[in-house]
Amino acid sequence: MFFLLLWSTTLMSQVMGKVEDANGTALPFVNIYIEGTYLGTTSNDDGKYELNLNIKGDY
16 A cells, blocks of 8 residues: 655745834835735835745745
């Protein structure tokens, strides 16, 4: 009897932060993207953002 077990693991990375101006004021609804890709997100009304990456590579 032969068993083959396949395990699929997706490693995800998360980039998160806050967009602020020079005075430290949060900037809402700013577009954040990774240059050379179609990956991006928008900061919320507090200037915070999260970007989940499931593609291997250096960013």
